[in-house]
Amino acid sequence: MKIDKNKRTKTSSGFYVSQHASVNTDNPVPTPEAEAPDVLRVAYMELQVTDLAASREFYVDVLGLHVTHEDDNEIYLRSSEEFIHHNLLLKKGPVAAVGAFSYRVRSPEDVDAAEAFYKEMGCRTERRKDGFVRGIGDSVRVEDPLGFPYEFFYEVEHVERLAWRYDLHVPGALVRLDHFNQVTPDVPRAARYMQDLGFRVTEEISDGETVFAAWMRRKPTVHDTAMTGGNGPRMHHVAFATHEKHNILAICDRLGALRRSDAIERGPGRHGVSNAFYLYLRDPDGHRVEIYTQDYWTGDPDNPVVSWDVHDNQRRDWWGTPVVPSWYTDASLVLDLDGNPKEVIERTDDSEMEVTIGADGFSYTRPDDENMPDWKKGEFKLGNQL
Numbered sequence: 001m002k003i004d005k006n007k008r009t010k011t012s013s014g015f016y017v018s019q020h021a022s023v024n025t026d027n028p029v030p031t032p033e034a035e036a037p038d039v040l041r042v043a044y045m046e047l048q049v050t051d052l053a054a055s056r057e058f059y060v061d062v063l064g065l066h067v068t069h070e071d072d073n074e075i076y077l078r079s080s081e082e083f084i085h086h087n088l089l090l091k092k093g094p095v096a097a098v099g100a101f102s103y104r105v106r107s108p109e110d111v112d113a114a115e116a117f118y119k120e121m122g123c124r125t126e127r128r129k130d131g132f133v134r135g136i137g138d139s140v141r142v143e144d145p146l147g148f149p150y151e152f153f154y155e156v157e158h159v160e161r162l163a164w165r166y167d168l169h170v171p172g173a174l175v176r177l178d179h180f181n182q183v184t185p186d187v188p189r190a191a192r193y194m195q196d197l198g199f200r201v202t203e204e205i206s207d208g209e210t211v212f213a214a215w216m217r218r219k220p221t222v223h224d225t226a227m228t229g230g231n232g233p234r235m236h237h238v239a240f241a242t243h244e245k246h247n248i249l250a251i252c253d254r255l256g257a258l259r260r261s262d263a264i265e266r267g268p269g270r271h272g273v274s275n276a277f278y279l280y281l282r283d284p285d286g287h288r289v290e291i292y293t294q295d296y297w298t299g300d301p302d303n304p305v306v307s308w309d310v311h312d313n314q315r316r317d318w319w320g321t322p323v324v325p326s327w328y329t330d331a332s333l334v335l336d337l338d339g340n341p342k343e344v345i346e347r348t349d350d351s352e353m354e355v356t357i358g359a360d361g362f363s364y365t366r367p368d369d370e371n372m373p374d375w376k377k378g379e380f381k382l383g384n385q386l
């Protein structure tokens, strides 16, 4: 089909494409005059865990992440293709929460730019020339306008990239950190602020008025982070990439063999949004980890924005598999710069779970459902399967 770039067009796959995201907010974070830092990519997450040994067993023994450094209080882990010091820092603490969502910027000066950008927005910032954690130099941490602890750095210790070390790889090898996913009450406000930070929206879910979620990127994939509508600030998940789909199936097989299938929350499956193959796991503290592979290139300047109707039952799972309710409701707390959990603000806009009971495979709500088999009509698909 021919696409008119100037219009919103319904594709033969059932979603819409346009040049601009439909992010309109009457409650924007004022755009700073200071130039945004040039963010390269998602770099690492600092995760506070309550039982370091249990977390080590999950992330190292089961998922196969590589240890860069460890002691009695923290473990630094990286994926097999990574050359910076770490992608995940597990830190022992009193409460399960996220300490930092960390991004790498293009130059040392971009750390200055990040500090000025957030100071102008009136956010609390803290700069440490020697870094906050091992392996990372000059960094600034901020409590961003949405309440998330964001970090920006350039200087980093290089470590060996283990991509060629096939002797160390496991069948479900995690090769890269792919993205974060954040829960926030007001998605348009969040997306607009992230656009000011230089991110581009690649996909979104809406009903034409309410935006339920938005995906945004710096690196040329579908996202570095996504904003999911809900009570927040909370962390929905952190996602690692595998090379291929079969690597994700290998993780499922491994968890089954270890009698750890309870760690699987949702999937495996194929997303509508992002087109990626996915699996959601819960770590021993309940932190959600996504294993993700094979989304698509988004690096062209006129990359089309994909919009999904919230009532499209294939948007969250391309095969129409049910989304379990915990996936909508559960998320991890985030910490302020003093290490205290941030207060969670309730979402007042419509909840995706409530408007789409029926659009997630629990039942079907799309208007043209006369062609549906009887067992899919009007009732709960999950209930019928049971």
Ligand SMILES: [Fe+2]
Pocket (backbone or CB within 6 Å): 179, 180, 181, 237, 239, 290, 292
């Ligand atoms: Fe994700």
